[in-house]
Amino acid sequence: MTALRVAVIGAGPAAVYAADTLLKSDADVAVDLFEKLPAPFGLVRYGVAPDHPRIKQIVHALHRVLDRPGVRLFGNVHFGTDITLSDLRDHYDAVIAATGCERGRDLDVPGVDLPGSHGAARFVQWYDGHPDVPRDWTLDASSVAVIGAGNVALDVARILASTAEGLSGTEIPDSVHAGLAVNPATDVHVFARRGIAHARFSPMELRELDHVPGVEVVVDPADVEFDDVAAAEVRSAKHVEMVVRTLQGWALRDRRGDPRRVHLHFLSRPERILGTDHVEGIRIERTEYTGHGDVRDTGEFTDFPVGAVYRAIGYTGSHLAGLPFDHEHGVLPHREGRVHDIDGQEMPGVYAVGWIKRGPVGLIGHTKGCASETVASLLADAPQLPRAPRRDPAEVDALLERRGVAYTTWTGWLALDKHERGLGEARGRERTKVVPREDMVEISRTG
Known part of the structure; x- marks a missing residue:
C-alpha cells in the first residue's frame, strides 16, 4: 500500500x-x-x-x-x-x-475526399487486423498512388504490390488474405515532394522492397540528382547515404520485366486528386532544388491515371x-x-x-x-x-x-496468444490473428 x-x-x-x-x-x-x-x-x-x-x-x-x-x-x-x-x-x-x-495527417489538396482516396493509417490497420476497422477493403485499381516518403509509404506500397500467396505465411487474417487475392494492382506509384536526399526510408526497409517476389522497383534517373547543400547532408549521415546509393543504383540498372512494379517518384508534389465520383488520377507538379537544400514548384504538371490514392504523410x-x-x-x-x-x-x-x-x-x-x-x-x-x-x-x-x-488482463492475453498460435500452427504460421473485438474479449476472459 x-x-x-x-x-x-x-x-x-x-x-x-x-x-x-x-x-x-x-x-x-x-x-x-x-x-x-x-x-x-x-x-x-x-x-x-x-x-x-x-x-x-x-x-x-x-x-x-x-x-x-x-x-x-x-x-x-x-x-x-x-x-x-x-x-x-x-x-x-x-x-x-x-x-x-x-490518426493519419490530413492532405489539403482538391479531390482528397473522393471515394478511392484513403488515409494510409486505416489501410495499415486493415491489413494488420485491427478490431475497430471494417474487414472489407475495396481493392479494384490496377494502378495506385501512394503519397509519402517514409517507411509507412513503403509498407503500403509493398503490401499493395504483393500477392495474397506471398503473404500467406504471415499472420494476416483470412479477410485480408481474401482481399489481397483479388487485388488487380500491377503498378504502384510512390510520390515524394522532395528529392532522394530527404527520403525518410530506413535503409533496410528500402532494400527489402526490392526482394518482394514478382515486384520490380523503378526509379527515374532524372529523380536521383540533388544540389550541393543536399549532397552535404547525404555525406553527413550514413543512413541517408545508404538510401541514396540504393536509389541511384536502381535508377541506373536495366529493367527486369517483373509482372508488378513499384515506381518511386521524387521531386513530385501532389497538386490534386482527379475524378468526379471516384478517384481517376492524380496530378503531380514537378519540383526542383532551390540551391539551398529545399525544393520549389516549377509549374510543370503530369497527370497519372490511378484508381486509388493512399496518403502516407505522417501520423498525429x-x-x-x-x-x-x-x-x-x-x-x-x-x-x-x-x-x-x-x-x-x-x-x-x-x-x-x-x-x-x-x-x-x-x-x-x-x-x-x-x-x-x-x-x-x-x-x-x-x-x-x-x-x-x-x-x-x-x-x-x-x-x-x-x-x-x-x-481483459495479462492472463487473458496469454490465453489469446495461445489461441492465435494454435490457429497459426494449423496453417504452418506462427500465428493467425483473431480480429473481432468481441471474440478477442471472450477468448481472453474465458480461455
Missing part, C-alpha cells in the same frame, strides 16, 4: 518501456497499464506490416516486462469513458499518457479527455515529459511518453530514451506528489466491474 502507484494510459512500446524503467529503478513502485484494445503491444501488433516478423520480435522483450510482478494490464478499457483522469488521480499517485499517434495524436492538447503538433504539451496546460502551468503528477509526447518520429527502439526522460522527471517529482486516497489495487478491479467493463 505504500508503493508509488503509477497508471499508464496505453500498452504499446512506449507504455511498456516506461513501466520497465520504473520497475528497474530503486523506487518501490507498482504500475498498471490501461489499454483500449483487448490485446497489448500497440504499434507492434497493429502498425508493423505482417511481412516484417523481425520487427515484431520486439514483442518478446515487451512480453517479459508485462510478465513481471509489480505490473498489471487492464485491456479493453477506454480512457475517458470506462475510466477517467479523475478516476486515475483517485487511485494513482502519477499518470503517464502513452497513447501514441493513430488524438485529444485525451481531461488533458490539454497541442492541436498544431498533435501532441501533449510538456517539458521533459511533465504535461502542462496551454498557459504553461504544469499538471502535477501527469506525464507523457512516446509519440503522444514527441510526435511520430523515430523507430520503436528510440522510445527507450524518451521513456527514460519521462520516468526521470516522475521519480524526481515523486517525493512532492500528493498520494492518491484510494490505494488498494483491488479497488480498481471493483470500479471497472461496477461499471460493467469487460476488461
